[in-house]
Structures are given as C-alpha cells and as structure tokens.
Amino acid sequence: MTITTYFMEATYLVASILFVLALKGMSHPETARRGMFLAEGGMFAAIVGTLVGAHIVTWVWIIAGLAVGSIIGAWMAVSVPMTAMPQRTALSHAFGALAAALVGIGEFVVKASQMGAVTRGALGFEVMLGALTTTGSLIAAGKLQGVIAGKPTQFRGQNAINLALAIAMVASFVFFWIQPQTVAAFYTMLGLAFVFGVLLVIPIGSADMPVVMSLLNSYAGLAAAATGFVLGNNVLIIAGTLDGFSGFILSVLMCKAMNRSITNVLFGGFGAIIAEASSNAGGVMREISLDDAAMQLAFANRVIFVPGYGLATAQAQHACRELGELLESRGVTVKYAIHPVAGRMPGHMNVLLAEANVPYSSLCEMEQINPEFPSTDVAVVIGANDVVNPDARDNPKSIIAGMPILEVDRARSVIVLKRGQGRGFSGLENPLFFKPCTAMLYGDAKSSLSHLAQAVQHV
C-alpha cells in the first residue's frame, strides 16, 4: 500500500464516522442541521480521498461529470417547491440507483472474467436492485407529479405476469452467477430489472406512496451497499446500509400506520377496490357558510388543524398558518395533528407546515393528540380523508379496518374543508362527513382558509 492509499482509506473512515454522527443529529430538529454539515464534510473528504488515492489518470470525464451533476443538483435543491418534495425525492432515488447500476455495469464490462463467485453475486444484486429502483422511482415520480395517472393501473393476470418476470429476472441472475462467460444472461437480467421496476410501481395507488417511497429509499441504499461489496469498499457498505435500513424502518412504520403488510401494499392494488361495505355512511352532509365557520373558530377555546394531501395540492400551508396565528392572537389554543401517512411521503405535512413557519412544537403526532380531541371545540380537517375515517375504527368490514386514525369525530364539532363531495383516494365513503357534529366547507382549501381568516378578523 502506498501513502496515498492509506490517505484514501483514512478519509473513508472519517466519512463513515461523520455519516453516523449526522444521522444521530437527526434525532432532534435543533441538532439536525449541524449533523448534516458533518455529513457534507464526510462526503467531501471521501471524494478528495478517492481522487488522491485511486490512481486517477483521466480527469476529463470526472470533471465534466462533477460539473454537470453539481449544476443540475444545485438547481434542483434551490428551485423545487416544498409541495413537490415527494417527487423530487423519488427522482433523487432514481439518480442514486442509476449510478449504482452503472458502476456495476462498468465493473462487469472490465472485470467480469476475474471476478470470484461472491463478487459476482454482489454485482448481480447491485445491478438488479439499481436498475429496478431506477425505473420504479421514475414511475413513482411521474405519478406524484401527475404525469402518470395516480390511480393504480391494473390488468388481468398482473400479479402472475409480475411473478413470471421476477422469476425470469432471478433466473438470469443465477445463470450469470454460475456461467460468468454468458454475457447475454447479464444483460437479460439488466433489461428485465428495468421492466420489473415499472411493473412493480404502476399498480400502486398514490395514497400508498409513503410506503413505496420508503421502500425505494431502502433499495437505493442496498444497491449502494452491494456496490461496496463489489469494490471491497467499506464506506460504501456503511453508507448504503444506513440508507437501506432507514428506508426499511420507514416502510415498516408507514405500513403500521395503515395497518397493512408490505405485500398487501405492493400487490394488493389498493385504491382500485371500490368498497361496497361502506356501511353507515348514509344521510346528508351538512354544509356550513364561511361566516358561521369563522364564528365557531373565533369563539373556540381549542382548535386542532388536521392537514392531509389536499393541503399540499392546494398549497394552503401559508393560509393555514395565518389562520392559526390569527386564532392564537385571539387566545385560542391551536395545534396541528399529523397522521404518519398524511401526504405522499413520511413527514410530508411536517415539512409543509414548517415551511409556513409553524413552530414544530405545535405539530403533534397521532398518539399524542388523539386523547385531546374530546376536549377540542373545533377540529378543522383540511384535505384529509382516509386518515380521519371512523370506519377504520368502528367497522370491522371496512377495507381500512384497523388502520389507526386521528379521532376527529370525538371533537365537539368538526369542519371539513374539501374541494367537492367526492371520495378519498381509497374510494371509500367517509361516515365522518355525515355525522351531526360535522359541517362541510366546500372549495379550494387555500381560498377557504384565507377567507376564513378574513371573516375571523371581522368577528
């Protein structure tokens, strides 16, 4: 080993430690930002270490790649609005996974003949995961952006076709593993993985995106970890594993928050099912006028806002915070109840409300806020539906039975801001809307909220 190699390995060790410290910092909003500076430092060190220690002979491609990538990356970081965070993250997973897949293909092109069985196995794993995550993430991003229909795309025999494809993909992987000379097996596996990524995400409805996002996050990380095994590089293994596990933990949390298994999310095609068992959802929805709603809010003691994906689509986070502040200035206690799967990715609502300057101490998690609903005068539901559907708790026949919900129906009164009388993404009727204590305020959430604020001022 030469001195430059030692230097390179030292930077990798430093980077690994800094990455772990960075994630430790994420345990609190106060320390999170400082933690990320550490991670950035670690990344910089690893890059410098590699450039010094890896016997670089051709600089053109490296400099060009770094320059182009930095420009696109910086542009994305600065220009993407917070409401578009889920699709940006999905796109980012696609980029990361593609890089891992390409490194794998490059290694295959150059060194396939000298690889041992273990390295070949890791390589196949890396390329397969990388490729399917790339196309899967692109589809997810397309769905979130609205370029591709958010409704699950399903056809007869879909699961059978997916299964057949998965078997063919794994078979070509095994074939490549046993017979490294057969180049065709490797490329077949690569092609099948790209196709499989598309088919994996297409049948999943937009409402299940938090799980899909977490899973893709996990896959992208595992692909990077596999790259580490191929290259015999520990920092890649560590960073990839951290990412892989973080994605895995998030998927499990999201599934728990919907009371469903990962298999059910991936292969159930949820959201395509039109539930016939929407039992007690009968009766009339009571509409409320702006002035009456404003009056209720202005004279309440405690108000809880319950945001859902509708808040994001209407970009109503600022209007929501303004109304909240106005109420607080009148002495009303205002809190925000965040369901774990509200929105399209884990923590989506928190980010939006933080952008609107809502202090994080007023953002409450489900377990923490549920006992407070009975003593709440008004719960304001903004573009949320399934996460406040009492059927999940009361009706064992409902397809969302057992999913933990925000128990807004226990509040003294409920105001639901909704665009129209339509159903939620799961296609379920929501008995909450028919309860006597519930009043509906139709219209775009953003304009409804700012009109409410004006009306409260005149009370």
Place this chain on the structure above:
Amino acid sequence: MNPAVLIASVYVFALAAFLGYQVISRVPPLLHTPLMSATNAISGISLIGSLVLAGAKGYPLPAHILGFVAVTTATVNVVGGFGITDRMLKMFGKRKPEATPEAKPETKVVKK
C-alpha cells in the same frame, strides 16, 4: 474477493445495519422527510465508485463513459440531496415566527 475480506465486509455490513437501526429509530416522525432526503444524499457515496470508473487506471473508454454518466447522476444525488435537506432543516430550526425579524418585509404591498 478473498474469504478474509468477505468476512470483514459482512461484519461491517451487520454492524452498520445494527447501528443504523439504533440511530434511525430515534428520529422523530417530524423529521422523516429530511431523514429520507439525507440518507439518500449519503447513499450518493456511490459517487466514489463512479469516480474510479470514470478516470482510474486500467479502465477502457466505454467504462469511462459509463463512469461519466454515473458521476453525473451520483453528483446530482449528493448536491441536490444535501442542498434540499439543508433547506428543509433550516425551516425546522426556526422557533416562533417572531424570532425571525427578516420574515416579511418583501410581502408588504406599498400602495401609491
């Protein structure tokens, strides 16, 4: 890969998984979006593999070109990921709105 290196790598993987589980289960739901974007940026570490492919000794031109694309996408991942994570965490760092005096001057509409 010789067996000793493989075993060491498996150790690294297992310990990193364990450590990751311990550290990440402590992240509050409040920060789940920044967490995802941060771990995504960190996994952009495959950039260092891409760098080797794009320019190291012993790799032919096709590998360099694959490497160039990989360096580009991995850099997008790293720069974009860290950039946006920081933008989000800055928002969470804010205390009460009153604490940021520079909050609103440009939103005032001056009527003439």
